[in-house]
Amino acid sequence: MQFGLTEIQQLLKNSAREFFSAEYPIAEVRRIMETPFAHDPKLWRKTADQGWCGMTIPEAQGGMGLDLVEAAAAMEEAGRALVPGPLLAHLTACVAIASSGQVPPGLATGEKIATFADATKLFVMDAAVADFIIAPGQLIDRFTTLHLPAIDLTRRLYKIDFESGQPIQADLDRALAIGTVLLCAEITGAMQRVLDITVAYVKTRKQFGKAVGAFQLVQAMCADMLVATESARSATYYAAYAMQENLPDSLAAVSVAKSFINEAARQTGNNAIQCHGGMGFTWENEIHLYYRRIKAAETAFGDTAWHRERIAQLVL
Amino acid sequence: MDLKLSPTELAFRDGLRAWLAANIPPNWQAVYAALPGKTAQFEYLRQWQRKVYDGGWAGIAWPKEFGGRGATIIEQVIFTEEMARAGAPHLPGVLGLQLVGPTTITHGTGEQKERFLRKILSGEEIWCQGFSEPNAGSDLAALRTDAKRDGDQFIVNGQKVWTSYGWAADWCELVVRTDPDVPKHKGLTVLLVDMKSPGVDVRPLRQMTGETEFNELFFTEVKVPVENVLGKINDGWNVAIGTLMHERATLGAGIQIVIRRAFERIVELAKSLNKINDPLTRQKLAQCYAEIEVMRLNQMRAYSKMANGGTPGPEGSIQKIFWSELNQRFQQVAQEILGPYGQLTKGSDYAIDDGIWTYNYLRARGNTIEAGTSEIQRLILGHYVLGLPKSY
Numbered sequence: 121m122q123f124g125l126t127e128i129q130q131l132l133k134n135s136a137r138e139f140f141s142a143e144y145p146i147a148e149v150r151r152i153m154e155t156p157f158a159h160d161p162k163l164w165r166k167t168a169d170q171g172w173c174g175m176t177i178p179e180a181q182g183g184m185g186l187d188l189v190e191a192a193a194a195m196e197e198a199g200r201a202l203v204p205g206p207l208l209a210h211l212t213a214c215v216a217i218a219s220s221g222q223v224p225p226g227l228a229t230g231e232k233i234a235t236f237a238d239a240t241k242l243f244v245m246d247a248a249v250a251d252f253i254i255a256p257g258q259l260i261d262r263f264t265t266l267h268l269p270a271i272d273l274t275r276r277l278y279k280i281d282f283e284s285g286q287p288i289q290a291d292l293d294r295a296l297a298i299g300t301v302l303l304c305a306e307i308t309g310a311m312q313r314v315l316d317i318t319v320a321y322v323k324t325r326k327q328f329g330k331a332v333g334a335f336q337l338v339q340a341m342c343a344d345m346l347v348a349t350e351s352a353r354s355a356t357y358y359a360a361y362a363m364q365e366n367l368p369d370s371l372a373a374v375s376v377a378k379s380f381i382n383e384a385a386r387q388t389g390n391n392a393i394q395c396h397g398g399m400g401f402t403w404e405n406e407i408h409l410y411y412r413r414i415k416a417a418e419t420a421f422g423d424t425a426w427h428r429e430r431i432a433q434l435v436l
Numbered sequence: 437m438d439l440k441l442s443p444t445e446l447a448f449r450d451g452l453r454a455w456l457a458a459n460i461p462p463n464w465q466a467v468y469a470a471l472p473g474k475t476a477q478f479e480y481l482r483q484w485q486r487k488v489y490d491g492g493w494a495g496i497a498w499p500k501e502f503g504g505r506g507a508t509i510i511e512q513v514i515f516t517e518e519m520a521r522a523g524a525p526h527l528p529g530v531l532g533l534q535l536v537g538p539t540t541i542t543h544g545t546g547e548q549k550e551r552f553l554r555k556i557l558s559g560e561e562i563w564c565q566g567f568s569e570p571n572a573g574s575d576l577a578a579l580r581t582d583a584k585r586d587g588d589q590f591i592v593n594g595q596k597v598w599t600s601y602g603w604a605a606d607w608c609e610l611v612v613r614t615d616p617d618v619p620k621h622k623g624l625t626v627l628l629v630d631m632k633s634p635g636v637d638v639r640p641l642r643q644m645t646g647e648t649e650f651n652e653l654f655f656t657e658v659k660v661p662v663e664n665v666l667g668k669i670n671d672g673w674n675v676a677i678g679t680l681m682h683e684r685a686t687l688g689a690g691i692q693i694v695i696r697r698a699f700e701r702i703v704e705l706a707k708s709l710n711k712i713n714d715p716l717t718r719q720k721l722a723q724c725y726a727e728i729e730v731m732r733l734n735q736m737r738a739y740s741k742m743a744n745g746g747t748p749g750p751e752g753s754i755q756k757i758f759w760s761e762l763n764q765r766f767q768q769v770a771q772e773i774l775g776p777y778g779q780l781t782k783g784s785d786y787a788i789d790d791g792i793w794t795y796n797y798l799r800a801r802g803n804t805i806e807a808g809t810s811e812i813q814r815l816i817l818g819h820y821v822l823g824l825p826k827s828y
Binding site: 375 | 437438439440441442445510703706712715718719721722723725726727729730733734736737739740741743744751753754757758811813814815817818819821822823824825826827828
């Protein structure tokens with residue numbers, strides 16, 4: 121038994137970190153979030169050329185065919201860099217579309233972008249840059265979008281409308297479970313980054329002649345962030361593994377991770393802002409960009425109460 | 437990432453399961469409960485440890501040359517889980533097996549290993565730890581129990597507190613001050629003390645739960661031969677800290693199973709009390725389930741890391757904080773489900789599970805204090821893991 125990444129998985133994670141941190145420095149994230157769709161087609165192209173946009177499509181269908189633990193490891197790094205735009209929506213939709221057996225040309229290579237929607241047609245991520253939307257029973261390629269300005273500046277939400285799409289036999293539920301895991305991985309990466317930034321800050325910021333990180337109240341807040349982040353990581357990788365291996369408790373594991381991370385990530389963000397003092401409340405400081413992502417993630421793919429009720433149905 | 441047990445691990449588990457099925461005395465709980473008094477009950481558990489030892493299952497993590505099995509960390513976790521799952525009696529020599537034994541293997545002389553290790557395994561000798569003092573809790577290195585060299589022996593005077601198994605122990609791993617004139621961490625020594633030595637006085641310490649799980653130890657002019665120094669003289673802090681790391685890292689493994697079983701039981705009770713369809717109760721139970729899972733997964737990750745890298749480190753504080761605070765939240769949820777029944781104690785006609793939930797609720801308050809308070813654990817994480825300045 122080995123709970124942790126293999127050497128090969130770690131190498132993949134390292135190369136994801138190298139790529140995302142080099143290509144998406146925070147100044148670049150800020151620039152992209154100011155564009156109309158929080159999306160930069162050139163950088164997306166570059167990301168796709170590395171295979172990251174086809175991670176969740178099997179090799180036989182033209183994708184990179186990563187297993188879910190590997191994809192989660194890569195997404196943790198994307199989350200750490202706060203990669204803006206449709207990566208999460210696209211990877212999730214691709215799982216569903218690939219399950220139908222028919223992947224439209226260009227999807228695996230990222231030339232085409234997909235997202236997903238439910239019957240409400242609301243809160244659809246990155247729909248304005250998508251070529252396809254997968255919804256229950258259908259694949260839609262002609263639709264209109266209405267932007268819903270929202271808390272996360274790096275990932276746009278829309279209300280969509282459409283006449284009708286192509287009927288498709290896809291396992292959307294499984295895709296959403298996998299999307300939940302990828303989101304958990306992304307948020308784990310965001311938590312790690314927020315912790316790292318905060319620890320670096322409290323080591324240098326001085327008051328009363330010493331680093332504020334020397335004060336026990338500040339240290340305890342940082343320690344809680346560490347406990348939360350490591351716990352988020354444990355829950356995420358187990359959920360990824362459980363889904364990948366089709367373990368009997370895989371759906372419960374996904375809901376454990378999501379319900380736990382919803383609270384752990386918000387608390388970690390709260391502590392990060394608090395530890396920065398006034399600086400943490402400024403636009404200039406990057407913490408709020410992560411905090412916005414974390415807060416938006418709380419209701420995406422099912423909120424805390426929804427996942428807890430699902431746990432209750434599965435285990436009580 | 438591979439959570440399947442390897443063929444070796446499976447064989448280990450199956451061998452253990454078969455042995456437990458054949459050797460746990462049927463209906464032992466009733467036999468145990470009917471025994472007259474603490475001493476007779478302890479003797480019963482000691483006999484059980486002897487049986488475990490004869491079966492080759494005691495101290496499985498110890499190297500083979502010292503009577504163990506050289507079991508991997510993962511096999512130790514399997515062992516702890518299987519013992520709990522089978523409802524086996526607990527091993528009364530647990531402090532010797534998990535803490536004093538491994539520390540002796542690391543720091544002991546050939547003679548000490550020869551003298552002590554076998555008897556720890558068999559349960560013939562029970563150990564306690566003399567660490568905390570009335571004025572040295574979190575600040576353990578401030579301890580004042582004094583040992584003065586007198587020829588080939590030390591003369592020990594002082595007081596220890598919170599000593600588990602003190603009343604039953606034959607030997608004590610005692611941390612003493614051998615040099616009062618150097619910085620506090622540098623003047624400590626670990627002595628192996630015979631509890632039958634003249635001048636050792638063991639008194640029960642009654643807890644808020646009403647029972648006497650712990651003891652106070654008083655040492656008055658106790659003579660300890662120099663050959664009973666564990667490790668080097670004045671290097672006691674390093675020896676003691678190794679023991680504490682073991683304590684933090686391994687305590688959680690059994691607790692994980694205990695809380696899991698308690699969770700399953702409270703779900704049953706919520707059903708019989710017709711509360712299982714109450715949305716708020718469902719939310720709270722689901723939250724408990726999630727947190728118990730996260731505790732299990734954190735532990736699995738930590739054990740895998742230890743299996744690859746050796747000794748437990750300061751990250752053990754993450755486990756300690758997590759399980760102790762989780763258990764307090766869980767016991768509160770249990771209380772909310774039980775309502776007014778949750779306050780009935782052992783012996784009440786209407787008490788659920790003979791009042792164990794009332795006891796468990798009170799006992800859980802100790803979890804965030806024993807084996808290092810939550811506050812000190814957070815400062816350990818802040819300084820030793822996150823690299824923040826030392827604040828104390």
